[in-house]
Amino acid sequence: MAVITTKGVEKVYNPDKIPVKALKGVDLEIEAGEFTAIVGPSGSGKTTLLNIIGGLDRPTAGYVEVGGEDISQMSDNALIDFRKEHIGFVFQAYNLIPVLTARENVEFVMLLQNRSKAERHARADELLKAVGLEDKVHKRPAELSGGQQQRVAVARALAPKPTFILADEPTANLDSESTANLLDIMARLNQEEGVTFVFSTHDQRVIDRARRVVTLVDGKVDEDLRR
């Protein structure tokens, strides 16, 4: 079953001044449980596509369905709620909340979902254990290495049990060991728990581990490989 469907998605920046067509009709279906890398050279539209799939931006034309709901016409407030319930984000620069501990960071989205304290605690501890950080629950981001921060970010993205996880160049700032470690964790979560991952990446190490690689060139799907 497709969790993400894009149909004829186009995105034009600066439509009134000097229009830049970032996406020129992208049709894509991502099934539940896939481990998909979206690759392509700089300027190919990877980030734009990810923003649109993630409900952070709206397409100029076409539509995007996530879990059967059309998100392309939702209001800003509706999109915020939609993202909170359905999408987990992992950003290139980790983007944890610097004033919160690892556990509080993981709990944060659940707090926004009004889950009980006991439930938040239990789930945060379980996820931090799953990413191998059970001894760092009380550390703040500044006290963690880049790799550790990105693992906290993965745990945070998983916490609300989203429909899928979007990761924008998650390994771009990591060394080889941290990258391998992070990819192991994500692959395991994908295989054992069936979590759907969609990455944008330049990183060959990530591309090698992906089970589906969608290549974008000049705002269009150039190649779609399943392994």
Add this chain to the structure above:
Amino acid sequence: MIPIMAWRNVWRSPTRSWVVISAIALGIWAALSLTGFATGMMKSYVNSAIENSVGHLQIHAPGFTEEYDLQKQLPPASELSTQLETLPQLQAYSMRTVVSGMASSSQGARGVMVKGVEPEQEAAVSAIAEKLVEGEFFPEMRGNAVLIGQELAEKLNLKLRSKMVLTFQGLDREITAAAFRVVGIFDTGNTPFDGGTVFVEREDLNRLIIAQADTTTVQSDLVYEAALLLNDVNKVDTVAALLETALPGQEVKTYREVSPDLELYESQIQNVSMIYLVVILLALVFGIINTMLMAVLERIKELGMLMAIGMNKLRVFSMIVLETILLGIVATPIGLLLGYLTINYVRENGINMSAYSEGMASYGLSQIIYFDVEPGVYSQMAIGVFLTAILAAIYPALKAIRLKPVDALHSF
């Protein structure tokens, strides 16, 4: 967790937060001190007026104070005293005969209010006896005695034991003049009062204003003004109402009504301190806006991330407002404490304004000002700062929620 986040966000930049906290605390301190100074000055002015002769309440025959018409007499002093003495709130009273007249010496003449008093009664109501810089308060002597102010003494070149002439209308509307000997010179610090008021014994004054031919008026019963001192200044209005029913047809006035300048002064001082407060709070608004705007602008990426992962605009807005309020919550007790300590210290020790005393005295102010504030001012100040913080938070918070997560996330 959002309050915890807000609290920790406040301390991300401790120096910046302390700067704005200090600014708020200093603002509160300054506003409290100014209010303390203004209230202290007002009370000093009001008290000096009350002490000098106004008292808390005055009773006159209706219309007497308009032209000091001697036909408008109070009921006989003996009756009035009996009635006044039944008042439990009464501390002391003074029966006076008041005429408007002219004081003259070989150097010149000045218009004065001549107050005929009974020394014992007057000493209990006003502080004139304590304000004598020379001479005595109506010593035993033959002939007419007068107490004059330092200012009048200088203008008319009078000294202790000098002779002067007081001229005024008698009961029969004929002009009467009599020689008085200066037995004391007072200095209340209130120049207009010292230059325009003289005290004589009521007995002497009554004798002089009752015409020779008049045999019906009992000298000791002739009274035009009763000045009352209460044991609590806050009861003036209650006692005034009581007296109005007890003495129908007489005019009972509180010190504010007797000296409308006091009421004007009280309200003006309050207005002025309110203006100071608003100016200080406005300055704080801009200081806080600046700080919070900086706090928002350097966190654009983080705020974008928070909105990306599902924090709605209302929560983001509340968080920024809360951070601002927290700054106020830390600053307010510090400012209030500083203000309280300052006011308490100056309430005890006073602040010496003698460098400006000449100017102040001409407005009837004493040289040493003791700070004073009404207890309600502290809570008003706290509420003022709270509202200021909310007002100052609005713009930065709006700025935060107007961010688009997709742009904010990719900003640097």
